[in-house]
Amino acid sequence: MGKTRLIDENGLRSDGRRADELRPIKIEVGTLENANGSAYIEQGKCKILAAVYGPHEAHPRHLTQPDRAILRCRYHMAPFSVPERKSPAPSRREIELSKVIRESLEPVVMTELFPRTMIDIFIEVLQADGGTRCVGLTAASLALADAGIPLRGLVCACAAGKVDGQIVLDLNDLEDKEGEADCPIAFIPQLNVFSLLQMDGLMLAEEYEKAVNLALEGCRRIYEMQIEAIKKKYREAKAEDNNQ
């Protein structure tokens, strides 16, 4: 059985990127009027919207923690986000990703400042093309910051993996499905800690190390873009005001 070639003789990938190149990223903070905080991100063909509500009273009441706020996260893929219509009901995969994303964000949110409350995070995948958990996490962390919730830092996330025997950064859907391995990570630069580290597929120990380092480098680049996106929102308000 002939396998699809994912990297051509010039070392370029299926979408024309080099091995250590991210997909083009566009981030917008404060997109939604009605949520307390929101962010929209496009990374290659991925389009994801994140919204944050709260802190507010915890419902149902029994979930309340006397010493801290609780986080509730919903990762959801729109029925039209994939080539074949996806049932809008939460799937096993979505429930798992919601948990994984929530646990990646928990170390940065200063939940101890507002006990007995709840923070809602919604991640809506409008169009999926691989790496949605990382892209969603990047957006969710910006939405939290936009909501004015005290954070120890921002979470940035990026994947690396093995495709056609090569270690590559930020896999797209095709590379994720046809490649040998995918390793998504989330990183908190200020605390210098990982808050997500997963792997799917097979890699040698040295390849794994190379992949994590490459993903880390991707995270750092995404982090710069996150900062730029937040500052842009307020700079625009300032520019508008100078024109008056």
Added chain:
Amino acid sequence: MTKLVSDRQIVVPGEALAEGDYRVGENVYRHGKTILSTMVGIARVEEDRVSVIALHGFYMPAVGDVVIGIVEDVGVTHWLVDINAPYPGVLRASEAFGRGFDPTRHELLDELKIGDVLIAKVLSFDRTHDPVLTLGEGGLGKIRDGVVVSLTPSKVPRLIGRKGSMLGIIQQKTGCQLTVGQNGMVLARSQDKRMENLVIKIIKLIEREAHTSGLTNRVAKLLDAEIERMKGD
């Protein structure tokens, strides 16, 4: 003691502001020797103190704050008031009926219904209890006329201005009587509905541009221009 950002610079959560023996002010935390921001805001690095003025935030009740709230539930002995905070405000029945309150004789709905708007003061609040409100002071109680405008609570100090300068200008020029709740709800009262509408417009402007400099002057100018235009109509 080294500063890592310039004063009044926009910072994001996790951004390092300073290193060394600074005092930790609002919206910052210490991680090792570094002081980092927890919010999107404007950095204030003073002589010995580092803080961040948040650009967007929610209201956390504090004892002594005057707040404006909306009744959201009526119980047998208390009302629950939405004060735009993570916790509901509790208003005890005795605040309205006095010490002689008796749940068998008094009907809470006679005093305050769901949807009623009131000015109250936070009597007590801590991590384990919801904020308890009081009406037992001058200027507090049910609101019967005027309009209530909301803005993000972290911008309340900007609306008030240095020593009340901004608020003073708005009141003086529009003739509206303003009551500012620390929870970001503002009551504007005037005989002239057009002036109330103008106040709404001005408050929205302040909310949008709170982080820019020279705002008080711009507000004054805009007020003059708008009032002039109204006279022309």
